[in-house]
Amino acid sequence: MLYLIGLGLGDVKDITVKGLEVVKKCTRVYLEAYTSILTVGKQALEEYYGRELILADREMVEQEADEILRGADITDVAFLVVGDPFGATTHSDLVLRAVNAGIQYRVIHNASVMNAVGCCGLQLYNFGETVSIVFWTDTWRPESFYDKIKRNREMGMHTLCLLDIKVKEQSMENLMRGRKIYEPPRYMSVNQAAEQLLEIVKNRREREEELAISEDTVCVGLARIGAEDQAIIAGTLQHLACCDLGGPLHSLIITGHLHPLEVDMLRLFATQPDSLQSLTTTDSSTYTS
C-alpha cells in the first residue's frame, strides 16, 4: 500500500494519530520537501517518529517515482507531504503511477493552507480562485495573478495568494556548467508579494486602467499558520508592504466584499488603529475597500 500522509502545517505533532501509526509501520518513509515546509525540519520529524526519512525532492518524485513505489504492492510505503497531499500541490502523478502499477493507495488527510487560512475570520466559501505569486526577476515580471485577483474582486470574492518557494534552484552559471550546486532556499514574504502588487497597481494606473485593487485595499498577511508563533496581520496593501511577519511560510489574502462578522474578526488582527479605515459599506450588510 502507498500511503500519502498529510503532516499539517505547524510542527511534528500536527500529524494525525492515524498518520503517525502508519508512519511507524511502513517499510520506507519519504518526505516530500519542495512544495512546502514545516516550522521544524527532517531531523525533528525523524526524532519524533523514531525512524529514518528519505528526502524526496522534485527531481526524485518526478524522475524516480518507480523507486518510491518499489515493493509497495507487497509492503507499506509512506509519502509524507506538508499540509494535505491534495492541497496546494497535488500528487496525482504519483497516485496514477501507483494505480497503473497495480499498487493500492490511501490518503490520510490533514490541514492545508487552502483551508487553514480560515482562521483569520474570512469565510472559505467567500474565496474565489486561488492564485500563485511568483518571484519577479529582472527580465520576467508576469502580472497574470493580478488579473485573477481582479476577477475575484469584481465578484466580491476574496483571493488567497500562495507565495513562491524556490528550493534547490541553481544559479544560471551553475546550471550551464552542469554543477549540482544549489542556491539557499527562498520563500516569498508577505511584504515582497505586496510590493510586487503595488508595482502592478502603479503600472496599471499609468496605463489609465480601471483598478481592481489599490494601496488602500484591505489585505491579510499570514505567516506560519498552525505554529505556536503564527502571525496574522490585517491592514491595507500599502501597510502590508512594510510589515515583517518573520520566518516562512507566508500567505497573502486580498479581500473582496466583507461581511460584518468578517470585519469583526479582522479587527483582532489589525495592528494599527487605521488598518481597516479604508473599509466602506457597499450596502446594508457588506463592506469593501
Next chain:
Amino acid sequence: MLYLIGLGLGDVKDITVKGLEVVKKCTRVYLEAYTSILTVGKQALEEYYGRELILADREMVEQEADEILRGADITDVAFLVVGDPFGATTHSDLVLRAVNAGIQYRVIHNASVMNAVGCCGLQLYNFGETVSIVFWTDTWRPESFYDKIKRNREMGMHTLCLLDIKVKEQSMENLMRGRKIYEPPRYMSVNQAAEQLLEIVKNRREREEELAISEDTVCVGLARIGAEDQAIIAGTLQHLACCDLGGPLHSLIITGHLHPLEVDMLRLFATQPDSLQSLTTTDSSTYTS
C-alpha cells in the same frame, strides 16, 4: 485558554497528536454536533479520549456561549469541531466572544471537506466559489446555487457543493405547539442534490435560457471522505442522480474546465465505461462537458 480543535473527517484517529494531547488535559470538552458528523459518534470519541464530552448543539453554541467559555480564562476548555474549526462553518462568533471576555484562544487545524475533496484529483486552485445546496420543500425551492455554479463554469472553475444537513429540526406541528420533539437527522445525498439540479436544468430549458450545465456535465460525487469506506464516483449529472454512495456525509462537485491530469484522475473513479464520454477538448490542453 479556549482551544478550537478540528477532528478531521473520518473517525477517532483523525484528530492530530497535538489535538489529542489538548483534549486529554482540558477541564471541559465540548463537541460541536450540528454542522457535520464523523463516521463515528460521541460515544466512540469518549471511549477513545477516555473522557466525557458535552454535546454542543446550535442552540447551546448560539445562546449559551458564556457557559462554554466559563472559566476559560483560568483553565483550559476545548471545543471540538468535525473537519476544521474554520472550514465550511466558521466559529468566529465563539472566538469573538472569547476575545471580548479576555480569554485567549488557539486553533488546532485539521482537514476539512474544503480541502480534502482534492483527493478526487481536481486541483483545489481550479475551484471557484463554494455553494450550499439546500433541501427543497413543497413551497421553498431556491435556485440560487445554480447561478453560482453557472458563474464558476463560465470561468472554467469547478464548484464544490456542500449538501444540506438537518439536525434537531422540529416538525411544523411540534414547533407551533412548542414541543421540543425533533425529527431524525437528514443528510442530503449526492443523488438528491443531482436530482434538484436536473430539475433546475429542466426549468431553465423550458424558459429557453442558455444552460450552464446539462444532464451530461461531468460531476464527482464524494461520500465519507477520509473514512475507510469513502466512496468517489465520477460521471455525468444524470448518472449521479441514480447512484447510491451509501451513508453520510456526501458532497458533489460540478466540474469546469479539466486539465488532462485531472481527467486521468477522474477515470480512476468512473464506474461506467461511458462516464466521461461527454468530455470534449476545448483547446489543446483542456476538457469540458
